[in-house]
Amino acid sequence: MKESLRLHPSIPLLVPRESTQDTKVMGYNIPTGTQVMVNAWAIARDPKEWENPEEFNPERFFNNTEVDFRGFNFEYIPFGAGRRGCPGITFAMAVNEFALAKLMLNFDFALPIGAKDWDLLEAVGSTVHKKYPLLVVATPCSS
């Protein structure tokens, strides 16, 4: 789930902010009242921060347990950060884990006949969603 949230953060540009004072970010002057968009999607694919950033590799979080999604590691902010960061993190993670665990426990998943790989293309939008519907064969398995 951590790796899915890295590659496909649900709100890629977070929620817009407005600067309350003149400031400088990475050499750029940001005057008071500027609307600022934070591209969490691009930050989470920054090759300066992530090895093989385009690769889906959940194991990267096994070794790197210090990077967390709670808004303290700015290279990974799928729930935003600061006082307007997402207050639903704990609830969202519990529900998502539960749903995923139920699916994994009760079904075997396979590509449809003829398909070579998963299509994970994203559509453009303020929230992330798949460009094409997911095609997958789910077979109930006995547990």
Ligand code: HEM
């Ligand atoms: C995987 C699930 C979720 C993701 C990825 C997510 C992500 C986010 C993000 C990126 C923001 C904007 C944060 C920012 O701009 O710094 C946000 C705001 C917010 N989220 Fe979530 N969220 C999720 C689930 C939930 C749930 C389950 C709830 C409520 C039960 C919730 C309630 C809110 C609220 C109320 C805000 C606005 C906070 C504010 O403006 O002060 N979210 N969320």
